[in-house]
Amino acid sequence: MDTEDLKRRIADLIEMEARSGSMDPALITPEYVFRMFGGTVPLEEIEVAMAYL
Numbered sequence: 001m002d003t004e005d006l007k008r009r010i011a012d013l014i015e016m017e018a019r020s021g022s023m024d025p026a027l028i029t030p031e032y033v034f035r036m037f038g039g040t041v042p043l044e045e046i047e048v049a050m051a052y053l
Contacts, residue, residue, distance in 0.1 A: 006041065006049040014053070 001009075010033055017023045030046045037046075 001041065001045075003045075003049055003052075006045060007052055009037070010046070010049055011053060 013033060013036060014025045014028055017028060018025045030043055030050055033046050033050070034041065034043045
């Protein structure tokens, strides 16, 4: 998965969490994203992608 795809997936996750009201988007951490993606994306890649968001 390239960085642009990962950034879109993370942005979609943040938007979904904000819409559901289940979590403040500011509290979404790389570790949370890693768990939500089922551990299929390396944490380091998530951290890099989130730095752009």
